[in-house]
Amino acid sequence: MAEAFLFGRVVWLQTVKWREYKDRVEDQATCKITLRPRKGRIYDRNFGLLATSIKTHSLYTMPGQLKDSDQTARSLAEKGIGSYAENKRKFSKHPDFVWIKRHITTENKIAIEGVYQCEDVKRVYPLDIASSLIGVTDPYGKGLSGIEYKFDRILEGEPCTVTMGKTPGGVLYPYPSYGIKRPKRGCNIILTIDAVTQAIIEEELKKTVERFDAKDGMAIVMNSKTGEILGMASVRGYGNVVVENQYEPGSTFKVITLACVLEDSIASFDTIVEDGSGRCVVMNKVIKDEKPHGPLTLREAVARSSNVGFINLARTVGREKLYKKAILFGFGQKTGIELPGEASGNVYPFTEWTPLRLANIAFGQGISCTFLQLSMAFGCIANGGILLKPHIVKEIVDGDGNVVYTAKPEVVRRVIDESTTRDIVDLLIGVVRDGTGILTKVEGVDIAGKTGTSQKFKNGEYTEAYMSSFIGFFPADDPLFLVGVLIDEPKDLHFGSLVAAPLFKEIVIRIVSSELIARN
Numbered sequence: 001m002a003e004a005f006l007f008g009r010v011v012w013l014q015t016v017k018w019r020e021y022k023d024r025v026e027d028q029a030t031c032k033i034t035l036r037p038r039k040g041r042i043y044d045r046n047f048g049l050l051a052t053s054i055k056t057h058s059l060y061t062m063p064g065q066l067k068d069s070d071q072t073a074r075s076l077a078e079k080g081i082g083s084y085a086e087n088k089r090k091f092s093k094h095p096d097f098v099w100i101k102r103h104i105t106t107e108n109k110i111a112i113e114g115v116y117q118c119e120d121v122k123r124v125y126p127l128d129i130a131s132s133l134i135g136v137t138d139p140y141g142k143g144l145s146g147i148e149y150k151f152d153r154i155l156e157g158e159p160c161t162v163t164m165g166k167t168p169g170g171v172l173y174p175y176p177s178y179g180i181k182r183p184k185r186g187c188n189i190i191l192t193i194d195a196v197t198q199a200i201i202e203e204e205l206k207k208t209v210e211r212f213d214a215k216d217g218m219a220i221v222m223n224s225k226t227g228e229i230l231g232m233a234s235v236r237g238y239g240n241v242v243v244e245n246q247y248e249p250g251s252t253f254k255v256i257t258l259a260c261v262l263e264d265s266i267a268s269f270d271t272i273v274e275d276g277s278g279r280c281v282v283m284n285k286v287i288k289d290e291k292p293h294g295p296l297t298l299r300e301a302v303a304r305s306s307n308v309g310f311i312n313l314a315r316t317v318g319r320e321k322l323y324k325k326a327i328l329f330g331f332g333q334k335t336g337i338e339l340p341g342e343a344s345g346n347v348y349p350f351t352e353w354t355p356l357r358l359a360n361i362a363f364g365q366g367i368s369c370t371f372l373q374l375s376m377a378f379g380c381i382a383n384g385g386i387l388l389k390p391h392i393v394k395e396i397v398d399g400d401g402n403v404v405y406t407a408k409p410e411v412v413r414r415v416i417d418e419s420t421t422r423d424i425v426d427l428l429i430g431v432v433r434d435g436t437g438i439l440t441k442v443e444g445v446d447i448a449g450k451t452g453t454s455q456k457f458k459n460g461e462y463t464e465a466y467m468s469s470f471i472g473f474f475p476a477d478d479p480l481f482l483v484g485v486l487i488d489e490p491k492d493l494h495f496g497s498l499v500a501a502p503l504f505k506e507i508v509i510r511i512v513s514s515e516l517i518a519r520n
Helices: 002-015 018-029 069-078 084-093 146-150 152-156 195-211 250-263 298-304 307-317 319-328 355-362 371-382 418-434 500-513
Strands: 030-035 049-061 098-104 115-124 160-166 172-174 188-191 216-223 229-234 272-274 279-282 285-288 386-388 393-397 403-406 411-414 448-458 461-474 481-488
Touching: 069 084, 084 098, 098 115, 146 152, 195 216, 195 229, 195 481, 195 500, 216 371, 216 500, 250 298, 250 307, 250 319, 250 355, 250 371, 250 418, 250 448, 250 461, 272 298, 272 307, 279 307, 279 355, 285 307, 298 307, 298 418, 307 319, 307 355, 319 355, 371 386, 371 418, 371 448, 371 461, 371 481, 418 448, 448 500, 461 500, 481 500
Parallel strands: none
Antiparallel strands: 030 160, 049 098, 049 115, 160 172, 188 393, 216 229, 216 481, 279 285, 386 411, 393 403, 448 461, 461 481
């Protein structure tokens, strides 16, 4: 009977309970761990390293298992790691696990019972440029802003879970029957940014913002033939204000009104567009030019940036035509750049345009855009009338070195014909030669561009806070590079001709001398 019972027990264990006991043994003899891949790097267009992950070491403890948490907190404080009170608060708040100190670059052993050291990874930015563009990660490597956020999944790669053998002492080793798996490494991203150009615009922009004690500043450098962004910067703004912040562009928007005028042959270069009074009345509101002058031709109205002259032109163009042209130039729509948080700007339907709104929009008030949108519109004029989609990512390369994406120039649409753009460029050359952009002149470089001085609209009215800008491109006869600069709320002076124009000049001088053309 005993033998029969024993035999039955063995059969029962081998047939009914074998899976349960097998799982128990495996739980005791194995351990599942997640292996994370190396996060991808971010480079500039010439493979200058902008972001990478480095191996560090970090200290941690499990407060609930400490024999004497008071002593541990005190010992850490004695070694310069937190204060006693701070350490105690950490232990109390996180009894299961707490980081004591992250990212120790050297393996300095901490001889405190219950305090352990482990390998860790830290995201670093070697060139310390383009921070608002590249973005940042959290302490665990997850992207929070910029390229780091937008391409977090691509940069991160694919982790994998592996089963390791475990000795009675807790030492892990490869478990042969489960094979060896490896995580898929993250992709590397090559940006269109040129590191030298980026450093130049950051340095010059910072100087000007500090000189005028301004709230912030923005700058952009672009290849007008391809839509590639070679540099994009701000100074004090949080995030990427070039694509996220909306503002009223002011006189730089006059190029849109100008495009309508020339496309429909409403006026020639020598047509008198302002009778010399320098003022007009719209819906009982008096609008005046900055300085008195005599009668102005179209060429002179552009060079001197006459608001009254452009109001007269906009009345002839009409609200529907001007609205549709603004939409064609990309206003009121996101550009589609590979960055998070892009704003679309705002263009009211032309059916809501009163005579006063039409007058305001003629010189860039009553309409909002991002600085990137406005720059792309100027790029359209520079390249012969084609609106391009801007690009900040040049290539993506997977962990095995294979190129999985290459950006190519992407046409959005034709906006105006090439002959019209040549006429606009001719007039914008005059702005630099003897108009409001005269301080942008660079010896040996033919530049076309436009100044802008826009009032800020707050709490239902225009204030005495201004934004000063200049956007131009060169060489004027066959534009390749576009540079745009904007200073937000400069003190003492606020005209684009006096604040932004000199900044534009310094940037152009430096990027030309840096051999940007040869380098790219």
